[in-house]
Amino acid sequence: MKKDERLAQILKHAARVFYEKGYDRASIRDIAREAEMSLAGLYYYFRSKEELLYLVQKQVFSDLLESVRGKLQAVDDPVEKLKVFIHNHLSYFIQNLEEMKVLSHEYECLEGEYHEEIAGIRREYYAVAENLVREIRKRHPTCDVRPRMAVLCLFGMMNWLYTWYRPAKDGGPDSVAEQMTALYLRGLLAG
Amino acid sequence: MKKDERLAQILKHAARVFYEKGYDRASIRDIAREAEMSLAGLYYYFRSKEELLYLVQKQVFSDLLESVRGKLQAVDDPVEKLKVFIHNHLSYFIQNLEEMKVLSHEYECLEGEYHEEIAGIRREYYAVAENLVREIRKRHPTCDVRPRMAVLCLFGMMNWLYTWYRPAKDGGPDSVAEQMTALYLRGLLAG
């Protein structure tokens, strides 16, 4: 097995432990247990616990950003684009719940360059959504919410998901996305 | 100075440190420094770090619940009541940003009875909001979002605030509440 694949496995294990215990309470020993490796053996794949968190966050966030950019290219109308954005975010969130909780909840744990790089991706991702809202405002005069507020409300609605989502109660990604899209877009556009 | 008041002061210091560093990264020694007391001296006022977090969360959450119950009594129409609920939540959030971040972000840090008691208050608070949405659905047939989802989206929008709120950019409590209420209620009621 290649080193990259092995690292990917380890990141998956790490994400699960961070998801369950939180970054600070999770010890490298916990992750070693989960990955069925020795403590010291893990350090062959990363330099520090902080780098491990960085690798988890970077991988999932880059993937998410790439995914939505691909899907947005196929659509023209900004309202439809925003629907695609919301659907993509929620699908990805639900299908990668552990990593996405780690991404949403452990934002302040990284420092220095690690933090800066994740913050950069975050800004890019945010900008995609804000630009869509700006486009919509241009074409729909009834849309009067300030873009910054509108986008932050949207992310709040969506990212809070990790605190309450239960598949049995709330249905699959499509169902969740449909309901949230309806609630949010009617609020954004109606007047 | 009375013991209660001194404890309240200490809780305020603790909330600030928890707010800045997060519960796990904050050490009792940090709190001692902030409160200008010795480590051992603090333990005269609480039994453990976990109890300290519990006291912070319980105090702020009870206060919030009591506050909204008081204000809701003065209103009859459920839509107006929900507006009051949102305004109260956001005002309180912004005026007690440190404690409210600790309440929102450090939910999983308590265990056993401590956790159960905070979870109990949370359920009560949640139930207030959900009952309002149910009332609204009864009287407004165009409201088709499932109450659970509607309420969780609302809390997501509001509680995410601690990750982005900047007074200079986003205005005061009234401004934030007005925009969020508009966005959310139009989405909930429109059809």
Added chain:
DNA sequence: CCGGGCCGATCGAACGCTCGGTGGGCGATT
């Protein structure tokens, strides 16, 4: 086909440090 040397991957053990928590005592107030 064999042998030795090398290297990637892994491990056990330990280090230095910080953590939450405590036992005993000191001075001031009552």
Added chain:
DNA sequence: AATCGCCCACCGAGCGTTCGATCGGCCCGG
């Protein structure tokens, strides 16, 4: 003299990290 509020000195546990050693597979000269 007793209680209250507080602090110094300390403890055991657990942390992230490192180090030296090991083991299996691969390459290469004979």
